[in-house]
Amino acid sequence: MAVLIYPFLALAAVGFVALLAIHCTALFGATYLFEHWLKFLVFGLFIVWLPTVLVMGHLTREFKQKDIWRAALRGCPQWLRRSLWILLGYTWVGFFVFPMIYGGGMDLPANKARSMSGVLLAFYSIAACVLYSATRVSKVDGGRRCVNGHGVSPLARYCEECGAPVQAVSKADSDH
Ligand SMILES: [Zn+2]
Numbered sequence: 001m002a003v004l005i006y007p008f009l010a011l012a013a014v015g016f017v018a019l020l021a022i023h024c025t026a027l028f029g030a031t032y033l034f035e036h037w038l039k040f041l042v043f044g045l046f047i048v049w050l051p052t053v054l055v056m057g058h059l060t061r062e063f064k065q066k067d068i069w070r071a072a073l074r075g076c077p078q079w080l081r082r083s084l085w086i087l088l089g090y091t092w093v094g095f096f097v098f099p100m101i102y103g104g105g106m107d108l109p110a111n112k113a114r115s116m117s118g119v120l121l122a123f124y125s126i127a128a129c130v131l132y133s134a135t136r137v138s139k140v141d142g143g144r145r146c147v148n149g150h151g152v153s154p155l156a157r158y159c160e161e162c163g164a165p166v167q168a169v170s171k172a173d174s175d176h
Pocket of ligand 1: 146147148149150159160161162163164
């Protein structure tokens with residue numbers, strides 16, 4: 001399964017980097033890149049989004065609705081999850097705030113480029129994180145142990161068997 005994910009993960013990562021660059025240039029008022037690459041980026045998003053949805057269903061199959069994002073992103077290191085939430089917050093707020101800061105309303109091409117590139121950036125980053133999570137999840141799930149060494153289910157914070165807190169898999173896996 002993981003082998004099939006890598007090409008899409010690579011595409012999502014390339015799309016993310018491209019959009020980051022396009023979004024930054026749009027912040028400075030350059031719309032050329034956005035306008036010329038938009039159709040490819042939307043097309044690319046469709047290609048990565050389908051496997052993302054499938055993978056997400058697979059990752060969250062046994063979890064409650066409220067735990068869906070924790071479950072889907074459990075293979076990602078914590079810094080990546082935090083970065084994702086910050087980025088999503090930024091693009092969501094930016095969508096409404098950019099036209100106000102820059103003035104001229106949503107119809108101005110530069111504002112459209114700023115807001116829309118932010119939205120695409122958000123979708124690409126979700127796809128990249130979910131796909132990356134899927135490539136790492138078996139290792140993360142298999143390595144979860146309580147301080148007494150019992151195996152623990154994927155999202156549990158305390159051992160189901162003895163109640164002891166769950167240990168981080170290893171420093172390298174959990175904190176980077
Ligand atoms: Zn235990």
